[in-house]
Amino acid sequence: MAKCRVLLVDDEPIFLKSMSKVLGARDYEVETAEDGTAALKRMAEQEFDVVVLDQRMPGMDGLTTLEHIQRDFPVVPVILLTGHAEMDTAVEAMERGAVDYLLKPAAVEKLCERLHAALERKAVLKEMLKR
C-alpha cells in the first residue's frame, strides 16, 4: 500500500516541524505549507490524499482555503485542526464539507484515525469520478 500523502497547512513553523515528525514516524508522507495560498500552489503541483488545515492564518484563513480546495480539488478531504474552539467556524467548516474539525491539542491517535478514514473515502471518490 502506498504511503498516505498529507499536506499540513499552518502558519506556525514549529508546529509544522514537530507535526511532520510525529506523522512521519507513523508512516505518513508529509508536506507542509505556511498559508492557504502556498497550500493551493502545492496542490496544483502534486496530488495529496488529505489536507490538514489550520483556521487562523494570516492572509487566506482556513475556511476560505477550504472553499478553494473544494472547488479546485473536490476529491481531496480536508480536516480542520485549530487552536481556537469557535462554534460558528466549526459548524461552517463542516457545512462547507470539511470531514472533521479538530481542536489542538488533539490526540495523535485520533488524528491518525481521522486521516485514515479520509484516505479511504478519497480512494472511493476518486474511482467514482473516473467513470
Next chain:
Amino acid sequence: MKALPLSPEGPRPARNGVRRAVSLLLDFLEIIGLHEKTQPFESRLESLRLRYLQFRDALSANNEILALITDLEVRLQERRPTGPTSVKAKAVAALTAAQRMVNALNGLSDERYPSLRLALKRIERRLATCFGGAAEPPEALEWVLPLSRLDRSLAPWVGHKMANLGEVRNRLGLPVPEGFVVTARAFRAVVDSAVGADFLLDSGAAAPDEDLERLGRALRAQLAAAEIPRAVEAAILDAHSSLLRSAGPSSRVAVRSSALMEDSELSFAGQFETLLNVTPDELLDAYRRVLASLYEPRGISYRGMFGVEERDLAVAVGVMAMVEADCAGVAYSRDPVEPGSTDVILHAARGLGTALVEGRVPPEELTVHRESGAIRRRSAPDSRAADSPPLLSDHEAATIASWVVRMEQHFGMPQDAEWARDREGKLWILQARPLVFSQPVRPARLPPEGTRMRLEGGETAVPGAGSGPVARVGPDTDLASFPLGAVLVSAHSSPAYVRALRGASAVVTEVGSVAGHMASVAREIGVPALLGVPRAMDLLAEGEIVTVDAGARKIYAGRVEEVLTERPGPACRPEGEGIRLLTDVSRYVVPLSLTDPRSAGFTPLACSTVHDVARYCHEKLFEEMFGINRLVGDARRQAPLLDVFLPVDLYVIDLGGGLASPRGSRRVRRSDVASPLFASLLDGMLHRGIPRGGPRALSARGFFQVVLRHGVTAPEGDASLREPCYALVSDRYLNLAARVGYHFSAVDAYCGDFLNENYISFRFKGGAADRQRRERRVRAIAEILKALGFTVRSVNDLVDAHFQKQPREVLLATLDRIGRLLQFMRQMDAAMESEAWVERVVSAFLQEDYALERGGAEGQKGTAHAAPPGASGRGGAPDL
C-alpha cells in the same frame, strides 16, 4: 461569521464540491437505474462503499458523542473542576460530531433529512448563548499587564491569583507590592514555541503513571530550555524595568504562578514553583522554571486526581516586588476546620513565610475576634522561648484580621490570605484566595476500654479518622509505590506528598500546620490529617497498624472500629465559572427526549439536544443502510437472514468481501460468511458450551435482548423485542450494533494491513434494572474484558473497552471470546442476584463454564439459563 441563509423548507447549505460531485453521481446512477436495469456493477459497489464509509464515520461520531455525554454527566455529578476552555472544546466537539452524523446521514440518503441541519443550527445557536458571546477585553491580547490594571474580571487571562491581588489592591485599596503579570496568552506562545505541536501534551492524558512521569520530565526539560518568543521576552523585560523604577531600592522580585484554575475551584496549593529574591539576570529563567513546574509529578497527580484537563491549564506568572519580610504568615477569615466559627485565624512565622506554608516551621497562632479585633487566643510555637516577645503585636493582628474580613465581604466568600511585614514594619497582602473548608465530620466515638494509645497531640488539619499500616515517607521515598490505605507518617508536611495522599487513609506529620499547602490539599481530597505530632517518626514503627483520630488528636494501636466514623468527604469548594458553563452546555448536549422511534414525535425538528440528533441519526442510519440494498439489486430486497441457531433475527449487510454466498440470497449460512471477523464472532456466539434460548419461535429472549435490554419486564407483549439486528460486514470490518430506547451496545472491529490499525471496540451502555444489578453487571463485564486483554473504562452504566494493535490471529481469537461473552451475558444477568455472583460469573466465563454448572456437574443442555440461588421463577427472563 455570517449565518447560512435558511429557506422555510429547511437550510440550503452551500454545497461543497465533494457533495455536489457525489450527489450528481448518485443522481446520475439513479437516472441510469430508472432507464436501464443494468448499472455497471462497479459503480454500484463504489457508491455502496462510499455509503459504508459514511456510515462508519457516523458510527464513530456517535461513539464520540456517547463518550462526551458520559464525560459531561460525570463531571457534573462529581462537580469536577472544569475550566471554560475545555467546556467550550467539549461543546464544539459535540457539535462537530453531530454535524458529522448529519452529513453522513444526508450523504447516504441523498439529502433526505434537510431539517436535521435546521435542528442542529438551533442547537448551535443555543450553545453559543452559553458562552455569552461577549468580546474578549483588550487585556486578553497582552503579553504582560501591570498589577494596577488588574481586577477579578481578568482571571481568565491572568489567573485568579493575580486577578484577586489586583482586586485587593485596586478595588479595596489594601497594600499589595507592585508587580505585573505575564499572561496566559504569553504562556501559550511559549509552549507553542517550546513544545511545538501542543497536541503532544494530550497524548499522555490516558497514560499510566510511569509514562506520565516520563512525559512530564520531557516537557519540563523542553520548557526550562524554551526559547521565549521575542515579543514576549521584550514585554517581560520592559515591564520588569518599569517595576524596578517604581518599586524602590530592592532589585529583587518574587516570581510565582497564577495558573488559570489555581486558587479558584482548586487551590493547586504548592503545586507550582515560587521563586523568591530573583535578580534581573535570573528573571527569564525563573519564568521558565515556573512554567516547567506545571509538569512536576506532584502537579500531574494532583490534576489527575480532580480530573483537570490539560486544555484548561495555562500558567500566567506574577512578578512582584520582593517584600523584605521579617515576619509573614497566613490569615483565614474563618476557621478552616470549624466552618461555623466566626473568629479570624492568623498564623505567623519569622522570615519569608515559605517555610510556614511548606510545613517546615511551626507557627505562632492567633485567634482574633471578628468584630472587635481582640486577641482571643495566642499559642506560641514550641521552639520559641517563653519570654521572647510575640511575633505579631495585638494591633498588627487586628489590622490583618480586619483586612481579611473586608476581603471576605468583598469577594463574598471566606478568604485564605498570605501576608507579610517588612523590615520597616509595614504590612502587605501577598495573596488572596477562597478558603477551602473540610466537610463537617460526625464526632468520633470513644475507643473501648483498654485501647492502647500510641500518641497524642498535634493539630487537626482535617478532622475524621482513618486506620492502616504506618508508612513513613521522606524526601527520597518513591511516592508512586505508596501502599494503598496506609497511614502516611512524615517529619515535615510537603506538597510533594500529594501523590501519596490520594491513597492514604490518614496523614500524621511531626511538623506542619493547618496553614500549609499539604493541609489544603488534604482538605480538598478529604484525608484525615493530624499535623505537628512530636516524634511521630521515631515512635511509630513502619508497618504497625494504627488508627488516627485526627479530630480528637489521638493515635491508637491497632484498628479501632469504634472511632472509625465516616471519613471526611472532599472539601466544599467554591464553584467556578466552569461548572456553571458545564451545566448550561449539558442542557443542550445530554438530555434525550427522542426515545421511541415509533412515536409521532420522533422527528428531526423535535431534536433539541446533541443527544437527540445522535439518536435520531443513529436510528435513521440503520434504516438508510438497510435501504442501500436498493443499490445492490432489487429495491425491495432485504438483507439476508443468517440461518444459525441463535435466539435472534440477525441480518447480514455485506459491504464487500463479507459474504461468500451468491448476491441476493435471502438466507445465508455460517459457511457463507467470508468476513473473518464476523466468522470469528459467530463461532464464539455459537460456542457449544453456552446454553441457548431454545427454538427461536419460543424465545425472543436472545442475547440481544440481554445486550440491549428493552426495559420491559413482560417481553412477550413487546413488539420491539422482535426488531431485527444487523451485522455490517466487509472483509476487514465488522460492526454489530443495536440500540433500543436508552440502551446501546456495539462491537466494532477492524483488521487491516497495518498492525496499528487493528482494533476491537466493545461498548455497552444502559439497562433498565435497578442500580445494584446494573452496577454488578457492569463490573462483571469489565472484569471479563480486562482478563481478555482489553483496556476497559466503565463509568456509570457505560462499559467502553478497547483492544488494539494486535496481530490478526490474536484479534480473531479475541472476537471469538467476545461472541461468547455476548451470549453468556444472558446467564450472567440471571445470576446477578447477589454480590457473590460477580466473581463467580467472571471466573465461570474464564474457565469456559458457560452454563454456570458449579462443580462441573452435567449441564442441562438447551436450558436458557442456570438458576443461581434466589433467582426468580420467571423462566429466565432477563431483568436488566
